[in-house]
Amino acid sequence: xxxxxxxxxxxxxxxxxxxxxxxxxxxxxxxxxxxxxxxxxxxxxxxxxxxxxxxxxxxxxxxxxxxxxxxxxxxxxxxxxxxxxxxxxxxxxxxxxxxxxxxxxxxxxxxxxxxxxxxxxxxxxxxxxxxxxxxxxxxxxxxxxxxxxxxxxxxxxxxxxxxxxxxxxxxxxxxxxxxxxxxxxxxxxxxxxxxxxxxxxxxxxxxxxxxxxxxxxxxxxxxxxxxxxxxxxxxxxxxxxxxxxxxxxxxxxxxxxxxxxxxxxxxxxxxxxxxxxxxxxxxxxxxxxxxxxxxxxxxxxxxxxxxxxxxxxxxxxxxxxxxxxxxxxxxxxxxxxxxxxxxxxxxxxxxxxxxxxxxxxxxxxxxxxxxxxxxxxxxxxxxxxxxxxxxxxxxxxxxxxxxxxxxxxxxxxxxxxxxxxxxxxxxxxxxxxxxxxxxxxxxxxxxxxxxxxxxxxxxxxxxxxxxxxxxxxxxxxxxxxxxxxxxxxxxxxxxxxxxxxxxxxxxxxxxxxxxxxxxxxxxxxxxxxxxxxxxxxxxxxxxxxxxxxxxxxxxxxxxxxxxxxxxxxxxxxxxxxxxxxxxxxxxxxxxxxxxxxxxxxxxxxxxxxxxxxxxxxxxxxxxxxxxxxxxxxxxxxxxxxxxxxxxxxxxxxxxxxxxxxxxxxxxxxxxxxxxxxxxxxxxxxxxxxxxxxxxxxxxxxxxxxxxxxxxxxxxxxxxxxxxxxxxxxxx
Numbered sequence: 090x091x092x093x094x095x096x097x098x099x100x101x102x103x104x105x106x107x108x109x110x111x112x113x114x115x116x117x118x119x120x121x122x123x124x125x126x127x128x129x130x131x132x133x134x135x136x137x138x139x140x141x142x143x144x145x146x147x148x149x150x151x152x153x154x155x156x157x158x159x160x161x162x163x164x165x166x167x168x169x170x171x172x173x174x175x176x177x178x179x180x181x182x183x184x185x186x187x188x189x190x191x192x193x194x195x196x197x198x199x200x201x202x203x204x205x206x207x208x209x210x211x212x213x214x215x216x217x218x219x220x221x222x223x224x225x226x227x228x229x230x231x232x233x234x235x236x237x238x239x240x241x242x243x244x245x246x247x248x249x250x251x252x253x254x255x256x257x258x259x260x261x262x263x264x265x266x267x268x269x270x271x272x273x274x275x276x277x278x279x280x281x282x283x284x285x286x287x288x289x290x291x292x293x294x295x296x297x298x299x300x301x302x303x304x305x306x307x308x309x310x311x312x313x314x315x316x317x318x319x320x321x322x323x324x325x326x327x328x329x330x331x332x333x334x335x336x337x338x339x340x341x342x343x344x345x346x347x348x349x350x351x352x353x354x355x356x357x358x359x360x361x362x363x364x365x366x367x368x369x370x371x372x373x374x375x376x377x378x379x380x381x382x383x384x385x386x387x388x389x390x391x392x393x394x395x396x397x398x399x400x401x402x403x404x405x406x407x408x409x410x411x412x413x414x415x416x417x418x419x420x421x422x423x424x425x426x427x428x429x430x431x432x433x434x435x436x437x438x439x440x441x442x443x444x445x446x447x448x449x450x451x452x453x454x455x456x457x458x459x460x461x462x463x464x465x466x467x468x469x470x471x472x473x474x475x476x477x478x479x480x481x482x483x484x485x486x487x488x489x490x491x492x493x494x495x496x497x498x499x500x501x502x503x504x505x506x507x508x509x510x511x512x513x514x515x516x517x518x519x520x521x522x523x524x525x526x527x528x529x530x531x532x533x534x535x536x537x538x539x540x541x542x543x544x545x546x547x548x549x550x551x552x553x554x555x556x557x558x559x560x561x562x563x564x565x566x567x568x569x570x571x572x573x574x575x576x577x578x579x580x581x582x583x584x585x586x587x588x589x590x591x592x593x594x595x596x597x598x599x600x601x602x603x604x605x606x607x608x609x610x611x612x613x614x615x616x617x618x619x620x621x622x623x624x625x626x627x628x629x630x631x632x633x634x635x636x637x638x639x640x641x642x643x644x645x646x647x648x649x650x651x652x653x654x655x656x657x658x659x660x661x662x663x664x665x666x667x668x669x670x671x672x673x674x675x676x677x678x679x680x681x682x683x684x685x686x687x688x689x690x691x692x693x694x695x696x697x698x699x700x701x702x703x704x705x706x707x708x709x710x711x712x713x714x715x716x717x718x719x720x721x722x723x724x725x726x727x728x729x730x731x732x733x734x735x736x737x738x739x740x741x742x743x744x745x746x747x748x749x750x751x752x753x754x755x756x757x758x759x760x761x762x763x764x765x766x767x768x769x770x771x772x773x774x775x776x777x778x779x780x781x782x783x784x785x786x787x788x789x790x791x792x793x794x795x796x797x798x799x800x801x802x803x804x805x806x807x808x809x810x811x812x813x814x815x816x817x818x819x820x
Contacts, residue, residue: 098429099435102155102215104412108426112139112261117433121179127183132368135361140437141179142204142364144386145171146353147434149395150424151198153215154627155227157397157412157421157495162229165393165403167195169302170354174362175386176371177265177298183442184255184450186239188248188278189300190230191404196238197227203438203449213709216551226324231740233553237446237453239264240553241580245272247573250546250600253285253326254293254554258312259451259658263375265386266803270312273304277542279327284538285547286328286383288519291708296378299324303349304401320387321487322365333374335366337390344618345391347765352709353395353423371548396420409678446782455586456555459493463535463644465638468668475661476635478698479508479596482642482657485513485769486559489646490534490807493557499536499544506658507561507596545570549577552591557646564595564656565602569675575621578652580624582740590648595656600699600767600802603795610801612768618654621769622727625737626744629772632671633682633698633722634664639732640671641724650742656670656768658698660798665701671724677748678728679721679756683708687717690759691816694776696766699798704811711816721756729775753779763787763812767802783819787812 096106108136110117116139121129148171149164156162166189174809177185178199187196200206201217209439209723211217211227220226227235231242236762240251257262268278284296301320303313312320317334324332337352340363345354352363367388374386388641397410397420412419426434443449464485469476479494486509490496498504509527517533528535536547541562548560550573562570577591595614602609621627628651632638645653664681666674674680679694683705691711693704701722708718721731732738732747748756757776762784764773770788777784787807795801802808 093802095148097432099213099437100428100431101213101785103424104217106424107427108352109427109429112398113427113429114139117143117430117778120433120440122437122507124440126440128441129179132180132372134363138180138361138365139435141175141368142360143430144175144179144434144437145364146395146424147202147431148175148195148198150421150426151201152194152415153396153420153424154214154220155197155221156194156406156475157410157417160408160411161222161406163191163329163405164194164396165398165786166300166302167192168403169390169392169394169397170267170298170300170388171195171395172367172389173298173371173386173820176368178441179368179370179437180375181266181442181817182263182375183446184239184262184264186248186251186255186264187231187242188245188272189267189269190243191813192242193229193231196231197221197235200235200237202435203237203441203445205445208236208447224783233583236585237450238583239450239452240550241576244576246278246542247276247546247576249281249297250573251553252293254547254556255451255551256292256295257289257457257678258554258556259549260292262294263294263453266300267298267300270299270301270303272496273299274311277540281538281546282544283328286345286635287521288536292382293378295384296374298330299385299387304392306404307401307671313567317389319332324385329385331374331377331384332387333370334387334389334760335370335505337363340366349389349391351391351394351399366651390391395424399654406721421432430533433567449711452554453586458589461489463493464639464643466643466668469636469664471664471667471729473664473721475663477508477659477661478632478635478638478657479594480511481635482594482638482655485639485642486512489557490516490813495547496557497534497536497551498559498561499548500540501537501541501567504535504561507563509561524637541566541570542573545618546573549574549591552589553577553580555588557589560593562593563597564614565597565599565607565609567593567616568594568611568617571614571617574652578621578627579624581650581652582624584650584741587649587742590645590651590653592645592653593652593655596659598656598697598699598767599789599792600798601658601660603797603801606794607792611787616769616771619654619769619774622730623735623736626650626742627652628725629656630658630725631696631698632724634662634666636664636668637666637671637724643677644675650740651744660699662698666722668729674722676728677752678725678744679723681719681721681756683718684719685712685717687712688715690717690719690820691820692719692757692759692762692782693719694721694723694762694764694773696755696772697768700765700767700802700807703802703809703812706810707816710809714817716816718820719759723776726772729779731779734775734778734800761785761816765807765812767807779788785819787816
C-alpha cells in the first residue's frame with residue numbers, strides 16, 4: 090500500500106507524506122494523551138515531547154498547505170510559535186485567543202486537527218483547502234463564525250481584552266493568547282495589562298504568549314534588537330511577576346547566524362530538546378498564571394520557522410506562491426509526516442482539553458445570566474421639570490449591577506462629568522484605595538482606565554464571552570475605542586450562539602462641549618455608526634429625554650448579538666415623551682412629538698435631544714405664517730431603512746423589523762421634509778432615502794469654541810430662523 094492509501098480518511102488532500110521519524114516506534118506507539126485524559130501526564134515524558142514535535146510540524150504543514158491552495162494567507166507568524174501552541178494544547182489548554190488575525194491559518198489547522206471544523210462540514214484536508222478564504226468557509230482572519238475559536242482577530246492590540254474578559258467570567262479557566270512582536274507596540278497592550286491587574290489583582294488566569302520572531306509584516310520588528318534580559322525587564326517593568334522565555338538560539342547546533350533561529354533546521358535531538366523546553370516552560374507559566382501570579386510566556390524563534398520562507402518574507406503568500414511552485418513544494422515535503430504520525434496527532438488533539446474545542450471552550454455555550462427583576466423605571470410627567478437623561482439611566486444601571494455582580498461599567502472620562510455619578514455611588518469605582526468620598530472600592534464594578542481602547546475592549550470582550558456590560562464615554566472621545574467595538578459587533582452577527590448585546594452610553598455630545606474647544610467637538614463617530622447600521626445588527630438610539638432613555642436601556646438589556654449605542658445629554662432637558670411612545674418608536678423607528686395643521690405641512694425629522702430646541706422654536710415661526718408642522722423624533726434610525734438596505738437576514742440573530750411604507754408616510758409625509766441633527770448627516774440617510782418630499786438637511790459642519798450650545802448651533806447654521814426660512818423656501 091502507498092502512504093496515501095494507508096493514511097486516515099481525514100488526510101485526503103495532503104499532497105506529501107514523509108518517512109517515519111527515528112524513534113517513532115518507541116515514542117509514537119501510543120498517544121501521549123491517554124484515553125479519558127485531558128492532557129499529557131508530564132511535560133518531560135519523552136513520548137509527550139516527541140508527539141508535541143509531531144503536532145507542531147503538522148500545524149506547519151497544514152498552514153502552508155491551505156495557504157498554498159489559494160496563493161494567499163499568512164503562515165510565517167504562526168509557524169514561529171507552533172511549538173508553543175502545540176504545548177498549550179498537549180497540556181490541555183484550548184481556550185486560546187489571539188490578537189493576530191494573520192495567525193488564522195494556523196488556528197484553522199488546529200481546529201481541523203481536533204475535529205472542531207467538522208461542525209461546519211469540513212472533515213478532510215481537501216475540504217479545508219477548498220473552503221479557505223471562501224464565504225461560509227475559513228475567512229482570511231478569525232471571525233465569530235468558526236467553531237472552537239473564542240474571539241475575532243484582526244486589528245492588533247486587542248487580543249488581551251478577550252483573554253482578560255474570559256479570566257473575569259471564568260476564574261478557573263486559563264486563557265492563553267498570542268501576541269506578535271510586530272504588534273507589541275500597538276496602543277495600550279501593556280498599559281491595559283497594568284490597569285487590569287491593579288483593578289483585578291486576583292484575576293491572573295490569562296497568559297500572554299509573546300511570539301518574538303524578530304519581524305513584523307514587512308520588516309524587522311521594533312523590538313528585534315532587545316536582548317533577552319531587556320525583554321524580560323520590559324515585562325517585569327509592566328507588572329508581570331513571572332516571565333518564562335525560551336530561546337531557540339540556545340539549542341541551535343547548525344550555527345545559524347543572528348539572534349533569531351529556526352528550530353526546524355536543528356538535528357532531531359536538538360529539536361526535541363527545544364520542544365521539551367517549550368513544554369516545560371509553558372507548563373510552568375500556565376501553573377503560575379493559575380496560581381495568582383501575573384505571568385507571561387515568550388517563545389523566541391525566527392519568523393517563518395519551518396515554512397516556505399524566513400523573516401518578513403514568510404509573512405504572507407502571493408498569487409505566485411501556489412502548490413506547484415517549487416519553494417512551496419519543498420516546504421511541504423520538509424514538514425511532511427507519515428500516515429502513522431498524522432493518526433497519532435489527530436488522536437491527541439481530539440483528547441486534549443476533554444474534546445474538540447467546538448465542544449469544550451467557554452464561548453461555545455450560552456452563559457446563564459442572573460435575573461434582573463423589574464427595573465426601577467421612573468416616568469416623569471410630560472411638560473414637567475427638565476431632567477438629565479444620563480442621570481435617569483444611571484439609576485437603572487445601578488440596579489443592573491446590584492442584581493448581576495459580574496456586570497461591569499467602563500468609562501475613561503469619569504461618570505460624574507457625564508451626569509451619572511449615581512452609577513459610581515451604587516457600584517463603586519474599582520480601585521485599590523478605598524475612599525468613600527470618591528466612591529472607590531477594591532470590589533467595585535466601575536472600571537476606569539484612561540484609555541477608550543481599554544474601556545471598549547474589556548466591555549465588548551465581556552459581552553462576547555456572555556456577560557452584561559456598559560461602555561460609557563463622551564461622544565467626542567469614544568472614537569478611540571471604536572475599532573474593537575466594531576470588530577465584536579461584526580463577530581456577534583456571525584456567532585452560533587446568543588450573547589448579550591454590547592451596550593454603550595455616549596454623553597456630552599458635541600453641542601454640549603462648546604467651552605472646551607474643538608478637541609471636544611467631534612461627532613464623526615455618528616457617521617461610523619450610521620454606516621454600521623447596514624450590518625443589520627447595529628442600533629444607534631437617540632432618546633429625546635429622560636423618559637425615553639430609560640425605555641431605550643430597558644430594550645437594550647433584552648437584546649442579543651447586537652451593538653446598541655445610546656446617545657444622550659448630560660444637561661437638564663424638557664420631558665417630551667412617555668415610556669409607551671419610546672417603546673413604540675423602538676419598533677417603528679420614530680415618534681411624532683408635535684403635529685399641527687396648516688395650508689401646507691413641513692416635517693422635521695430630528696436626531697438627538699438638545700437639537701430639538703431650535704426646531705420647536707422654528708415651528709412657532711412657521712405656524713405663525715399659517716403652515717402646519719410635524720416634529721418627528723428619530724429614536725432608532727435603523728428601523729427606518731428598507732429591509733433590503735441592511736444585511737439583517739444573514740445575522741445569526743436576525744432582526745427584520747422595519748417601518749413599512751404606510752407607517753413611513755404617516756410619520757414623514759408632507760410638503761417639505763427637513764432633517765436636523767447636531768451630529769453627522771449620515772444618520773438621517775434612512776429618512777432621506779425613502780422620502781419623496783422636497784427635502785433638505787441641517788447638520789454639523791465643524792466645531793469651534795463657543796460659550797453655549799445655542800451659539801455652537803448658530804455657527805453651524807442650525808437656528809430657528811434658518812430652519813423656518815428653508816422650510817418656507819421648500820414649500
